[in-house]
Amino acid sequence: MRDTDPSGDLPLILLEWYDVHARAMPWRVPPAARAAGVRPDPYRIWLSEVMLQQTTVATVRDYFQRFTARWPTVADLAAAADADVMGEWAGLGYYARARNLLKCARAVVADHDGHLPADHAALLKLPGIGPYTAAAVSSIAFDLPFTVLDGNVERVMARLYDIHTPLPAAKPDLMARAQALTPTTRPGDYAQAVMDLGATICTPKSPACGICPWRDPCLARRNGTAAELPKKTPKKPKPIRHGTVYLGQRADGAWLLETRPDKGLLGGMLGWPGTDWIEAGGPRPAGTPPAPADWQPLAGEVRHTFTHFHLMLTVMHAPLPNDTEPARGHFVVRDDFRPSDLPTVMRKAYDLLR
DNA sequence: AATTCGTGGCG
């Protein structure tokens, strides 16, 4: 608890640092404006938090601007076509987030009168909102005293208390430390302040301890262990998988594409028809093209790395007759085809052809 | 509880 903290009022020290050094973001209300009574839009906070899951602020900015320009409210997003939302999300990764985003928007309209509930338990029940996002929306959007525990906070707590237990085993301990520090005044600003500290000062490599507002109480700095924390359990090596995709174009310019099933890798996204992606060594599945044609391999290969495997993709190309009846997929007419609707690996295959 | 799920930037 804070009354056993020998180093003074840590939350207050951090809030005073945040008042000066808060990063500006399109969804964020700066601390001075917040103090003057301006409240953040819960829709924008929720949307930004979902986009920011495992994704950098720099990457999220443009996606956030496009989403909010196209769908300014939860109700607008709930009314959107699935394909439009998936296309707008293309390139951002972790596509289950986009599917759950739509489910969540529709649930908010159906069950919460079109407003994100100012209720931590109710937020947790919504699709795509887990422990972190529920706490982030509760604190940042509604200024409720919930504790966010993201990668930044884990790192800051591990260093502040010099905790050497590797992640993820250390999470309960780190959460308890973070909760003990969370103030009941300005919890929203405090949540953003800890994450800003982790993102700008208490960084993974070469932390800027000399200018850290918590440099005096930080045990890892005192012990010289800051740069090696938090410890993490080693990761497994990524296997290499191989596959083939088929880029077919009709004489009228239409492309043969398919919408991938909602479950699994790139679920719900537009992509080129192709084989399964499997590790070399076993029997390669016979490449079954989506339509009979004079398929020719393109020079070069697409190399792409997913979270848990490397992919080597062979790209086949063929012109198709205008009366082609594909065994798989559907044609997208030339004017409706935007490469930016494709997930990155599929766009790479298209780029190989251009 | 361990896996699955993207992508781009960085050293």
Place this chain on the structure above:
DNA sequence: TCGCCAAGAAT
């Protein structure tokens, strides 16, 4: 070139 890392959730 390559592993690490980024405001995690779902199963």
